[in-house]
Amino acid sequence: LEINGGRVVTRKKRTQVENFENMRKTAAGAAKAVSGFSAKVTRKTVKSQGLFGLHRKQIRAGICLFTVAFIFCVFGLNHYLLASHASGETAIKVDVEPEESAIVQPTSESVLENGTKETAIEPVEEKTQEDEVEALDQRNNIFFRCPHRHLLPTDHERCDFNLEKDLSYLPNPEYLSMISKYPPISWKEDEKIIIDNIEKLQYPENCNNPMSEDKNRWHLVKLIQAGIGFNIYLFTDLVARHWEYGVPVLINKHNLWRFTDYRCGRGYTCHLKNLTSCDIMTIPHKKIVAITHHGWPFPTLENICSKEGHGKYIQEKGRCLCDDGYIMHEAGNDDGACGLPNDRDKIPTVKEAMDGYLPWALAAPGEVDVGGSGCPHAFLPKNRLRVKNGYLWWHGVVLNYLIRNADNYAKTQRWAVEQGIDHKNGKECIAVHVRHGDACYDHYSKHRTCHKWSEYAEKIQELEERYGKTKTIFIATDDEEVIENARRTSKEHKIVYQRISRAKYKPNGWGHTVDIREDFNKPEITDEFMQDVIGLSLCGMFVGTFTSSVGWITVELQAAHFGHYRPFIALDMPYAHKKNVGRFMSYHDSPRPHDKIKNT
Secondary structure, three states: EEEOEEEEEEHHHHHHHHHHHHHHHHHHHHHHHHHHHHHHHHHHHOOOOOOOOOOHHHHHHHHHHHHHHHHHHHHHHHHHHHHHHHHOOOOOOEEEOOOOOEEEEEEEEEOOOOOOEEEEEHHHHOOHHHHOOOOOOOOOOOOOOOOOOOOEEOOOOOOEEEOOOEEEEEEEEEHHHHHHHHHOHHHHHHHHHHHHHHHHHHHHOOOOOOOOOOOOOEEEEEEOOOOOOOOHHHHHHHHHHHHHHOOOOOEEEOOOOOOEEEEOOOOOOOOOOOOOOOOOOOOOOHHHOOOOOOOOOOEEEOOOOOHHHHHHHHHHHHEEOOOOOOOOOOOOOOOOOOEEEOOOOOOOOOHHHHHHHOOHHHHOEOOOOOOHHHHHHHHHOOOOOOHHOOOHHHHHHHHHHHHHHHOOHHHHHHHHEEEOOOOOHHHHHEEEEEEEEHHHHOOOOOOOOOOHHHHHHHHHHHHHHHHHHOOEEEEEEHHHHHHHEEEEEEEEOEHHHHHHHHHHHOOOOOOOOOHEEEEEHHHHHHHHHHHHHHHHHOOOOEEOOOHHHHHHHHHHHHHHHHOOOEEEEOOOOOOOOOHHHHHHHHHHOOOOOOOOOOOO
């Protein structure tokens, strides 16, 4: 596979043109033969008495009509074949000299393995570069869509990387160079379909009557109380599935989220795009479906707290205030949000119930997980792009949309660009994420492993040996010792990293994880995290671990920024391992509704 004059040429395509030429010659010969056969039959076979009772003039006329019809068919086929060839549907290499009647312009030569020279030919008709790239994508000559969603292309018509099994995605350097120059137009077109659908759902003309497959109702969603990376990743999966099925969403922005900066709501963050211009405070509660966890029928804000008369919804706090003797819990099925406590439950004060962290924030109305509610199976999908292009692409498109359109994005991107990190020059930068901290002390998740800087350095060398030297290495880490080792051992590179104190990320011991540390419940932690994420995403290659959600986010954002898959190496487990992205229902299932759609 080679690029010649902006066109892709392959030996496979050359064979196709030779077949076209042979068919054309055969068609012309057949027409000539039939014409001669008609005259011969008329002269020798038909006698004066006629044939089958017909006069010889009648027979001659019939044979002539048949001959004319046959010739028209043959030359029609001939014209179609030539038109197909000349229209540029295939960019082809040929060994032979062009016919005099064909106006062509040779652009370059290349040598095949057997030593034969091949010349890429182009019609004299001038085309713009955009026309050429569009034609390339339509013919699928550079970008190859793999037959299975868990595979990634490694070369033209080759898919040798399995997201569920392999650690190192290292496509052919020549293929990577070409796909970088000519990224698939279809990706941008499909991305536009997704974004246009989101905008249509989230910005209706009438906020009280949105375009929704669920009886023109909104669905309430919220962030969970885990670490920032997993929070953002799971939230993106949740809202993307709703949009895929034509259901708009509202964030429960008044519920307390542990990392909130309050400027964008108590339950949200300015590092993600504001989902809609509609205000939850002005929308009738009966128009907001409020699934807390799972089950039919779907409650609304009008009744989720007051079922059986045990509480009421406090809009300014985004939570249910339950009557004395009752506590707020995750509602589902026919259960309301206010229920009787069990022996282990603590009865909270009003202050704790309205402003406390765990468990009250998690029990507030709002959906957090696609698999928990089963909501997507209730509606017909608006498109099948998740199946067509795969989960990594699909999730990355929505994640990129949420992050790049956030209020804080310009500021965090500006810092990265000032450090010399820009996705336009991504091939000059390798992103490295080193997760130590609580990952080294998490006995509950023993699949998570910690690695020395020397192991990362080996993988950086592997990337450079395959794709060439890079100028910059951007390091995101919670361990100051990693920075020191990198600066000492990688003097040929520019080492870029945040100038922050990393001592706070060191845990006190076993079980002291990010998920439970209330000293992390402040916006500064989110700012530092998102600065690393954006810096990583603007590089063109990645080395890290996929037992950290930062790894998932990085490879997806890099693909979204560059418009094609970028090389990456994981030190621990595959991206789509069942303990990583493979755990999500959206990765595996297809948008097929139940045989009988439930009445919600």
